[in-house]
Amino acid sequence: xxxxxxxxxxxxxxxxxxxxxxxxxxxxxxxxxxxxxxxxxxxxxxxxxxxxxxxxxxxxxxxxxxxxxxxxxxxxxx
Numbered sequence: 001x002x003x004x005x006x007x008x009x010x011x012x013x014x015x016x017x018x019x020x021x022x023x024x025x026x027x028x029x030x031x032x033x034x035x036x037x038x039x040x041x042x043x044x045x046x047x048x049x050x051x052x053x054x055x056x057x058x059x060x061x062x063x064x065x066x067x068x069x070x071x072x073x074x075x076x077x078x
Contacts, residue, residue: 004018005017005018006018006019006020007019007020008020008021008022022045037066038064038065038066039063039064039065039066040065040066040067040068041056041060041065041066041067041068042067042068042069042070043056043068043069043070044069044070044071045070045071046071046072047071047072047073047074053069053071053074056069057069
């Protein structure tokens with residue numbers, strides 16, 4: 001049982017959900033990505049277990065893609 005259901009995108013089919021827009025702080029790229037080199041998958045958000053960021057890293061590496069991940073405490077490993 002929960003007291004509230006929060007979404008970060010407006011959902012008309014969830015009328016009782018609380019819509020709280022997820023903000024993104026001002027930032028700049030720390031790296032100069034050559035996006036013409038190979039495909040890149042990018043995602044942003046809090047690293048909750050269900051988001052499977054480790055799986056994203058495995059699959060993109062296996063496919064030869066770059067992964068651009070913006071998340072608290074994300075590190076470049078590998």
